[in-house]
Each structure stands twice: as C-alpha cells, then as structure tokens.
Amino acid sequence: MSDLQHEIKNLIIDALGLEDLTAEDIAADLSLFGEGLGLDSVDALELGLALQKRFGIKIDAEAKDTRTHFANVASLAAFVSAHKAA
Amino acid sequence: MRVQDAQQQPDVGFLPALQRRRLSRLARMTFHVAWPLAEAQPVLPLVFASRHGETPRTLAILSDLARGEPLSPTQFSLSVHNAIIGKWSILRGDTSEMSALAAEGDGLEQAMLEAGMLLGEGAPAVLLVIAEETPPAIYAPSIEDVPFPYAVALLLKPGDEWRLQLRTGQGPTSDWPHPLNLLRALCGEQLFLEHYWKSRRWTWSRNKP
Numbered sequence: 250m251s252d253l254q255h256e257i258k259n260l261i262i263d264a265l266g267l268e269d270l271t272a273e274d275i276a277a278d279l280s281l282f283g284e285g286l287g288l289d290s291v292d293a294l295e296l297g298l299a300l301q302k303r304f305g306i307k308i309d310a311e312a313k314d315t316r317t318h319f320a321n322v323a324s325l326a327a328f329v330s331a332h333k334a335a
Numbered sequence: 336m337r338v339q340d341a342q343q344q345p346d347v348g349f350l351p352a353l354q355r356r357r358l359s360r361l362a363r364m365t366f367h368v369a370w371p372l373a374e375a376q377p378v379l380p381l382v383f384a385s386r387h388g389e390t391p392r393t394l395a396i397l398s399d400l401a402r403g404e405p406l407s408p409t410q411f412s413l414s415v416h417n418a419i420i421g422k423w424s425i426l427r428g429d430t431s432e433m434s435a436l437a438a439e440g441d442g443l444e445q446a447m448l449e450a451g452m453l454l455g456e457g458a459p460a461v462l463l464v465i466a467e468e469t470p471p472a473i474y475a476p477s478i479e480d481v482p483f484p485y486a487v488a489l490l491l492k493p494g495d496e497w498r499l500q501l502r503t504g505q506g507p508t509s510d511w512p513h514p515l516n517l518l519r520a521l522c523g524e525q526l527f528l529e530h531y532w533k534s535r536r537w538t539w540s541r542n543k544p
Contacts, residue, residue: 269352
C-alpha cells in the first residue's frame with residue numbers, strides 16, 4: 250500500500266467520522282459509495298472538501314470524471330498524484 | 336451556575352454505526368431518551384423543542400466563515416433546527432407529522448400546546464422531546480438557562496389526569512431547567528406545578544384519581 254493511499258484512508262476516516270474503522274479495514278479497491286463502504290452524497294461533499302484542504306485540489310462536483318475518481322481509494326490516490334505532478 | 340461538562344456521550348448503540356457517527360450530542364441525547372418510548376408505537380408524531388438547538392455546530396460554521404475557510408457540508412446540513420427530527424424520521428422510517436420548535440423559557444409548555452393540538456386532531460399518541468446542549472464557551476455569558484445538558488422525552492396520550500392552563504401573571508423563574516421540574520412532579524405525588532415566563536403563568540395540575 251502506498252503512503253498516499255494510507256494517507257487518504259486516514260483522511261476518509263477522520264473527515265467522515267468513521268471512528269470504528271482503521272485504515273486496514275478499507276481495501277484500496279473497496280467501493281466507497283453505495284455497496285462497499287456505504288458512504289452517501291453528504292460524505293462525497295465532505296470528502297471533496299477534505300481533499301481540497303489537504304492537497305489543494307479543486308474538485309468540480311459537476312465534472313463527469315469526478316465520479317470515477319471517487320470510486321475507491323486507489324482511484325483517489327491516482328487522482329491526487331496526477332494533480333500533484335501537474 | 337454551570338455544571339462541569341466532561342463531554343460524556345449518551346449511548347445510541349441501537350443505531351447502525353454509519354448512521355450515528357454524524358449525530359451531535361444533542362441528537363444523541365434526544366435519540367437516547369425518545370427511542371425506548373417509540374418502540375411500542377410504530378407511527379408516532381413528534382414535537383421537538385429546544386431553545387438553543389445545535390449552537391456548537393452553528394458556531395463551528397461561523398468560525399469557518401470568519402477564517403475564510405470553506406464550510407463543512409455535514410455541519411451545514413445538520414445545523415438547521417429540524418435536522419434532528421429529520422434524522423429521527425429517516426432512522427425510524429416514520430413519516431408522521433413532526434415539528435421542531437425554538438421557544439424561550441416556556442418551550443416545554445409551547446411544545447405541550449402543539450402536542451395537545453395533534454392529540455386533538457386524533458393522534459392516538461404524541462412524542463414530545465425537549466433537549467438542550469451546553470452552549471459553547473463563547474456564548475456562556477449570554478445563555479443562563481442551560482446549567483448542564485439535558486433531554487426529556489414524554490409519551491403523551493389523551494386523558495384528563497393532567498391539565499395545563501395559561502393565564503397572565505408574573506412570578507419567580509425556575510432555578511434549574513423547568514422540564515426537570517415537571518419530571519419531578521410526574522415522578523412524585525405532586526399535584527400542582529407553576530411556571531412563569533415573561534407575562535405568562537402556566538399552571539399544571541393533576542386530577543386526583
């Protein structure tokens with residue numbers, strides 16, 4: 250597991266108040282929304298805000314790619330890396 | 336007077352973990368006292384009263400605004416006065432009529448009036464919850480009526496054991512949260528309870544069986 254993935258897992262736990270979980274409970278390919286972790290639309294907004302604060306990424310909630318980026322921890326890490334490199 | 340607050344959280348283990356994580360202590364107190372009363376009643380209108388509501392959340396939002404930071408969607412969505420009853424309705428799967436009041440010192444009686452009207456309309460029972468959270472320190476000088484956080488839930492049914500009457504009058508205010516005076520009256524053999532707020536004089540009286 251990459252450091253970035255680990256950081257994102259902890260960010261999800263902290264930002265969304267998932268106090269019963271640890272980073273080890275969230276597999277990199279686990280779906281975050283709906284089936285899987287079971288997060289909802291308010292979580293999506295809250296997570297977008299947390300990513301914005303931590304990594305300085307502006308997230309467009311309307312962009313069609315956003316849904317793909319937010320699929321799981323691996324896709325989020327790839328999204329964050331791409332922005333860091335840019 | 337203010338009692339020291341160690342931020343203890345009431346147990347709401349009967350709710351799924353994913354659902355309870357966002358609940359404030361005010362919401363947890365409300366659920367904790369009201370849930371057992373609702374267990375035998377699948378459909379139950381609810382009157383929720385709180386003078387101050389989710390002041391810790393609104394302060395957090397205002398603080399973010401003052402610092403020029405983006406607002407938390409979670410804080411925002413749960414800061415409105417009827418957020419708790421909305422959560423209640425969703426988690427209980429109950430779409431009965433529910434209202435959230437923010438009244439002043441006689442919020443209990445105002446809520447009772449609301450509940451009485453629902454009973455008058457034919458509801459077999461009405462749930463009434465009155466709850467207050469310790470205000471954030473910054474508001475403490477202006478909020479004198481919440482010496483400690485509390486929540487009271489009452490399951491009301493039509494009957495004539497108790498009578499509540501409103502007249503004009505002025506008198507001493509209660510030393511501690513008035514809903515607890517009612518609780519004490521209900522638990523004891525007390526037949527009579529008076530509560531003054533501004534120019535209103537509320538009289539609770541129990542009919543002897």
